[in-house]
């Protein structure tokens with residue numbers, strides 16, 4: 001796939017849930033195109049559809065209607081098995097709950113996508129990348145022996161090793177202190193700017209969003225606004241507008 005090709009395309013994606021016979025509309029026509037080497041943040045009030053968007057865009061869940069292409073491949077018409085295969089090979093995840101396999105070591109977890117793709121991970125490369133993300137000394141530990149921030153770093157190391165078409169991050173800094181959060185965000189930006197990876201991140205944090213080259217705002221299941229390379233203050237102001245907050249002096 002060339003550098004200019006879209007690695008993620010959503011076209012008019014709708015998603016409704018059945019909440020005990022009553023339909024709940026979570027996405028109401030979302031379209032999106034991302035090229036490789038981009039870092040996108042998705043923000044929006046609680047219940048605006050961010051998690052649903054991530055689940056559909058990553059091929060974890062299926063939209064009610066509309067189209068989702070990952071690396072040029074339509075996922076909505078695939079079998080469950082084919083979707084799982086595509087995810088393993090082409091999609092990176094930095095999700096707190098589905099990051100790591102507890103029985104594998106840090107090094108084995110980092111190399112897992114390569115194993116799924118049928119390659120034996122190069123141990124020297126694994127070591128170098130784990131060192132780069134600050135956990136080179138923890139290669140043989142189990143995930144449970146690591147802090148939340150260290151576990152996020154393993155997930156980032158995976159993205160650097162396996163070179164997925166697109167990596168989805170769900171609140172990657174939600175559980176971290178300020179310094180670890182900044183480290184994780186720096187590593188994510190570096191993966192995009194230096195290594196050409198593609199990241200789509202859902203966050204509530206305007207500081208985290210300010211690391212992205214574009215911030216997309218969801219409200220009631222639709223994109224309502226976008227900001228290019230905004231400051232954290234600009235993001236916070238836009239979020240306050242969306243929530244209808246009364247901000248003094250504005």
Ligand SMILES: Nc1ncnc2c1ncn2[C@@H]1O[C@H](COP(=O)(O)OP(=O)(O)OP(=O)(O)O)[C@@H](O)[C@H]1O
Nearest residue numbers: 017018019024026045046047048049050051052053
């Ligand atoms: N499995 C489900 N069954 C029924 N309704 C759901 C389900 N998942 C989400 N919803 C509803 O869909 C809408 C969007 O939810 P979603 O979790 O995508 O929002 P969000 O922006 O991620 O919210 P938050 O910021 O609070 O995590 C909400 O009204 C929610 O109640």
